[in-house]
Amino acid sequence: RKEVEQDPGPFNVPEGATVAFNCTYSNSASQSFFWYRQDCRKEPKLLMSVYSSGNEDGRFTAQLNRASQYISLLIRDSKLSDSATYLCVVCMDSNYQLIWGAGTKLIIKP
């Protein structure tokens, strides 16, 4: 089993819809969690950190479920510009290494 798993998609979603995807992690000692966004042939860019209490940034909501060991990303009122691959990242405070998921591809259609 991979340490961090994501549904590769693609998720084909009409513009304006709400979409959510999860990322599961295997190490219960994981402490920090992030969502990155990566556009085609570009570098990853931080979308948001994921806090234990959940957090929201505009149309984006991230949540952490420690009991079931997954994090989620919800995008409301999706825009064409949201089309990208979303990467989940998990790390433990005991070392300096981040574990990356392979990404979920999202395609927003007009």
Added chain:
Amino acid sequence: NAGVTQTPKFQVLKTGQSMTLQCAQDMNHEYMSWYRQDPGMGLRLIHYSVGAGITDQGEVPNGYNVSRSTTEDFPLRLLSAAPSQTSVYFCASSYPGEGGYNSPLHFGNGTRLTVT
């Protein structure tokens, strides 16, 4: 601020050749790292550094060397290129600060390397 600058953007090597991928950051970040990204796989850490003069191996270090003589620069050397090293390479840095070494990463634009 230029952020993280990687060069070259594209490179084609023949098997057995050596080369250095350059990475520089102007944000005074202590932490720098090199990743490779292959289709269907997550980013995999090659080497990382937590400060000048300090480097350590990541998940896939074989075939690569690094050095960190200054805070700004973190070059990645391919000693003898192999087709299995065909990949997209990203340099990334972060400033630990209150977030520790798990602070969000700033990435360079990437280097697309093909080894024939």
